[in-house]
Amino acid sequence: MPTDTSKPMKLERYNSYIRKVHSTKLLNASSKFLFRVTLLIALVLILFFTINYPPLSDNTHSAPHHHHRHSFLSTSLFSGSSLVGGAAWEKQVRHSSTPRRVNGFSVLVTGAAGFIGSHCSLALKKRGDGVLGLDNFNDYYDPSLKRARQNLLSKHQIFIVEGDLNDGPLLTKLFDVVPFTHVLHLAAQAGVRYAMQNPQSYVKSNIAGFVNLLEVAKAVNPQPAIVWASSSSVYGLNTENPFSERDRTDRPASLYAATKKAGEEIAHTYNHIYGLSLTGLRFFTVYGPWGRPDMAYFFFTKDILQGKPIDIYRTQDQKAVARDFTYIDDVVKGCLGALDTAEKSTGSGGKKKGPAQLRVYNLGNTSPVPVGRLVSILEGLLNTKAKKHVITLPRNGDVPYTHANVTLAYKDFGYKPTTDLASGLRKFVKWYVNYFGIESKHSKETQHFDESS
Numbered sequence: 001m002p003t004d005t006s007k008p009m010k011l012e013r014y015n016s017y018i019r020k021v022h023s024t025k026l027l028n029a030s031s032k033f034l035f036r037v038t039l040l041i042a043l044v045l046i047l048f049f050t051i052n053y054p055p056l057s058d059n060t061h062s063a064p065h066h067h068h069r070h071s072f073l074s075t076s077l078f079s080g081s082s083l084v085g086g087a088a089w090e091k092q093v094r095h096s097s098t099p100r101r102v103n104g105f106s107v108l109v110t111g112a113a114g115f116i117g118s119h120c121s122l123a124l125k126k127r128g129d130g131v132l133g134l135d136n137f138n139d140y141y142d143p144s145l146k147r148a149r150q151n152l153l154s155k156h157q158i159f160i161v162e163g164d165l166n167d168g169p170l171l172t173k174l175f176d177v178v179p180f181t182h183v184l185h186l187a188a189q190a191g192v193r194y195a196m197q198n199p200q201s202y203v204k205s206n207i208a209g210f211v212n213l214l215e216v217a218k219a220v221n222p223q224p225a226i227v228w229a230s231s232s233s234v235y236g237l238n239t240e241n242p243f244s245e246r247d248r249t250d251r252p253a254s255l256y257a258a259t260k261k262a263g264e265e266i267a268h269t270y271n272h273i274y275g276l277s278l279t280g281l282r283f284f285t286v287y288g289p290w291g292r293p294d295m296a297y298f299f300f301t302k303d304i305l306q307g308k309p310i311d312i313y314r315t316q317d318q319k320a321v322a323r324d325f326t327y328i329d330d331v332v333k334g335c336l337g338a339l340d341t342a343e344k345s346t347g348s349g350g351k352k353k354g355p356a357q358l359r360v361y362n363l364g365n366t367s368p369v370p371v372g373r374l375v376s377i378l379e380g381l382l383n384t385k386a387k388k389h390v391i392t393l394p395r396n397g398d399v400p401y402t403h404a405n406v407t408l409a410y411k412d413f414g415y416k417p418t419t420d421l422a423s424g425l426r427k428f429v430k431w432y433v434n435y436f437g438i439e440s441k442h443s444k445e446t447q448h449f450d451e452s453s
């Protein structure tokens, strides 16, 4: 009888089958495991990129750390149509910054598409200084007005780089290309009442942005001298009259004022540690052609012309609210005076070499005018009665009055305001009706408008 060999063979086949099944199971299990791990990694990566690289349409009021990334992506690589850092861009930057007079300055003007920034840029350029603008063109008020100012500046060979103060690499790049002698730092989140709606934007521009600029300025060689915009609002609840630079400024009435006051303290620190030459200018309610639409004189004009009611504030004890309204041309002279008398910074490569200049000046008009009087002047100029709502000052950060003592600015650089409110508003209204193409008997009188007035 032949021996049955099929049994061990079957067993062997069975064993090998079992091994196969096991190894396939193992393979299946490990590939499932691998697949899950890959999926998890992919999800983590997607989450990471979504958080760190928000879409470029991220709005301007987003959280500061988001905005920093956004501004780096959007401004460090591209600015309008020209590639930042490219040869054509560098040529524009250099051309705009090169002075055309002997011993002329090279000035970086931040906020150059803004009201005071555009006027100062033009004035500097006209006397032969080199000017490079920086502006983020945010939408705090209608950016089309900022674009119109930019057009005006570009006709005078002034180039504005589109970028944010918080964009460190961009600022460093600008100083790499141009050894600026001066910075006129006017970029800020302005407006007293808006600080209650969007407090973070004040911290982002007026504190973080300022510190970022100072960080770059202290590290470059040569360090520039810096003249920057503080505000009359730092006097807050001060009751001395008129306001002098020696008065208390530790009782701000709005977050806007608090951020400007913080700027003055930060300036002290950078002057003390790094030898940066710093001059703060306390502007008093500056108005005029190409002004800011968020300011009362501007939107009163608009509302009066449109037949809309306007609110005129009175103090809690029913007294008139008054401001030391200051005409733009006077303020421009003050800014240029401050630049002309600014001493060089003393540090280099981030190290202080000796004491440096640290100054603060009032730039006001020295004659406060009640808001009711401002409205009567506008009514006369527009030949239209305003629909006036006199209301008690809401608790919105406003102070009852401002009044500048400008003795110090006069002594140090001959600052002397010469334009009263009626003459200044006349020039503003002339610009307004032309700019907005308002057809009235006023526009006929002003057909020969000089756009740079």
Ligand SMILES: O=C(O)[C@H]1O[C@H](OP(=O)(O)OP(=O)(O)OC[C@H]2O[C@@H](n3ccc(=O)[nH]c3=O)[C@H](O)[C@@H]2O)[C@H](O)[C@@H](O)[C@H]1O
Binding pocket: 190, 191, 192, 230, 231, 232, 233, 283, 284, 285, 286, 294, 295, 296, 297, 310, 311, 312, 313, 321, 322, 323, 371, 398
């Ligand atoms: O000197 C400054 O440092 C600041 O000046 C400016 O602030 P302000 O002096 O508050 O100007 P602005 O808003 O034009 O109100 C003018 C007057 O109209 C009153 N006012 C205002 C609004 C209204 O509806 N009714 C009204 O009576 C109001 O009570 C006030 O009395 C800049 O905006 C600010 O950025 C900052 O630079």
